[in-house]
Amino acid sequence: MSAVGSDTPRVDGNAKVSGAAQYTADIDLPGMLHAKALRSPHPHAKLVSIDVSKAAALPGVIAVVTRDDLNGLNPYYGAVVEDQPVLAMDRVRCVGDIVAAVAAEEREIAEEAVELIEVEYKPLPAVFDVVEAAQTGAPIIHEKRFETQAAIFREQLNLNAGGNVCSVFRAGDGDVDAGFAEADEVFENTYRMPPVQHGHIEPHVAAAVWESPNRLVVHTPCQNAVGLQEQLARIFNLPESGVRVVVPHVGGGYGGKTHARLEPVTALLARKAGRPVQWVLTREEVFLTGRRYGAFVRMKTGFKRDGSLVAREVEVFYDLGAYALSGPANAKTGSYVASGPYRVPNRRLTTYAVYTNLPPAGPYRGVGVPHVAWAYESEMDRIARHLGMDPVELRLKNLLQEGDVFVTGESLVSVGISDCLRQVASGIGWRGREEQGNGASEGSLRRGKGVAVIMKSTTTPTASAASVRLNGDGSVMLLTSSTEMGQGVRTCLAQIVAERLGFPVERVTVSAPDTDVTPYDKSTSSSRTTFHMGNAALRAAEEVREQLLEAGAQALEVDKADMELGAGGVRVKGVPDRSLTIPQLLRVKYGDSVGSIFGSCNFQVKGGLDPRTGKGKAAAFWFFSACGAEVEVDVETGKVRVVNVATSVDVGKAINPLQCGLQNEGSMLEALGAAFFEEMVFEQGQPVNGTLLEYMLPSMEDHPERFQSLLVETPHPDGPFGAKGVGEAVIPAVVPAIGNAVANALGGINITELPLRPERVVAALAEREAGVTGEQQP
């Protein structure tokens, strides 16, 4: 029996297909009230006055909160810098900023009450374009500079860069100017990636209740229970143990539920009302609550005629919106990989995290990497086309290899990227150089294939802790604050524990996060859980295993090395009848056959980068992936049909190959939406397509005709059983692979703005017809 490496079915399967799985909106606490917020209609305005008297007088309204209710509390919070007020203080900074909130007996009453709140605003100049916002003279969005609680961010980020630039991060090596001088050719292009929605079908939601003035309980589908606990404790001046965060089933996260969003307001309402309060956001509010950063990328590349890259300079502006959340850290994540997974001897890579008067963004699968990958992989195809080289060969020539020293100064291990690229090339039937020639055509239909490769770090340094409890009946409980949000973490961790104890997976139950019970975890993000929590769970199980073997050796009077786990207990190796059951072992250990055996581990990865030099250890592990795509473009309508997509990830070791495949399928589909139609449109800061009627998510009809999820396994020396992360590995590679396929179908037109809507494709063709080549360099 081997639990690790098998397609173990999901441990939460029955609850999910039966409908019994409880999500936060399904919670019904006794006496629970319903919340509704009054949100700013202005993108930037001074808050002159708020009058809630009529709302508070409405029958059924129990509590109304405004900035006045934050007296004596710490009103500002944030994951990296504390720049976001629980409720608007002196001004609002985006459409949707929360000005006041109501808790009432019924949803309808809360909605009616919100309409009765009178607010006087004084509009201020606003800025929406990320590059404009970064310039001197742009309207200032945050006048004061903010503190950060976490020493790690003070030490590792260049914060408060000035104006609307929240942070800047620089990485680099070599002599960039000399590199460009040495290059045979230099290309320079700009790319834009618009903001998109996470699109989790479960909206943001929370339920809060104060059990006493010093004890807050919050139920929320949060990817970061401990981080939220810390933030709520600070806002309300409580010890961390005074806040309990409980995470029920989670209806999708993709990064959108990593940080505090509506929990502080819900808790404030519950505090004032003295009753439980639940707040379920409407979909329109979800659109105002989170999104992926839009970004502007400027990329300059110097290369030799033989295809080797010699210099690269990249500048990226990430649009944070009104509040930073983890933006500065996410922009850092984009910086050092901005030259791609390539050997480039001379590079200067700079990323800026910039405030604008748009609703706040935040981490989304891939964080800062999709933006730069879209640029550098489009550039690779332009270079290949210019040189007449096979784009796959050009990449293979420049790709990083095992043991290479990266721009951060660290040596790379588990670098299966060349294999990933070969796999996807084969998966789409790549024929070589001719793929950039004239593809198959029939009438107005043109076929094209494209590939892309990426690398990404996992957030570092971090820690994850786990505790394993072996019960007297031989069943096992794993206590962990990792959030199951569909990615299969419960199943994966159960497999790891079962494998180490030699038990069937069914004997292992994995907890949901509950900060009263489950130990510290940095967060369920950055594809870090299998590696970090997997290691913690493995070592905690190892402690239990050691205790069992010791007790067995003592009782049977043999050497511990001669004992093994098996048959629901321990036995002497090769002597099956010399065995002990779990209750017998408990008797040996405790003198009675009751009790349980505990093991625990706090798994920590040290490291981080020096913000002055960009050097250090950026990642506990790196992930590498590739995507290949084949498309068919109708040159008359601009419509694109996706024929075939192949993705490949170096997962180190697939703990559960089936679940790895599902993660890649989901990443692929989210990226496919971003490639062709997903885009949050704002006009003067107002959302234009802020419902799921106007903003489409990919449906089954958009799914490629053929999809292959391929895996490479280059074991990581520090990973549990060699495993690395997989959750977001594929997503940055898919958009550029599709973009390159479309470019090849069009006979060499790389469109630089996303999404590749039909009108954009038609316009690009028309521009070429008209001989406008400005967009095409050279």
Next chain:
Amino acid sequence: MRHLITANVNGRERELSVKSNQTLLEVLRDDLRLKGTREGCSVGVCGSCTVLVDGKPVSSCLMLASNAEGREVLTIEGLGAGNLDPVQQAFLDHQAFQCGFCTPGMIMAVKGLLNENPKPDEAEVRDYLSGNICRCGTYVEVMAAVEDLTRRNDNG
């Protein structure tokens, strides 16, 4: 204003007092506490709130509860009568879900599809289920589950 209606919900005749503007989804979740039917978009495009009304899939967030008068409503809780329905079992067999939020709606839509067309081809499956969004992106497995059920229909 309230209306007294009679509807069959999951095989049981229910007398319900519903408000004029109350949706079927609200009555199912808030009054009957059938929480397996979920709200995702409130405009009838995500499919999470799909239930069967007289055997046909309906977005319960768009249907007024008063229109359920005299009709048969089937939710995820009404499937299978103690055991798993073959559609639920097929979803388990093919691991056709991830976060599970859209799953009850997706299962009810598949139920509706097979009621109408026991042997749909792939294009028909894609078309019929295009109103049920799975953002986790588990469409290949849902299609495999439906194909499996269709094959069983072939054999039957």
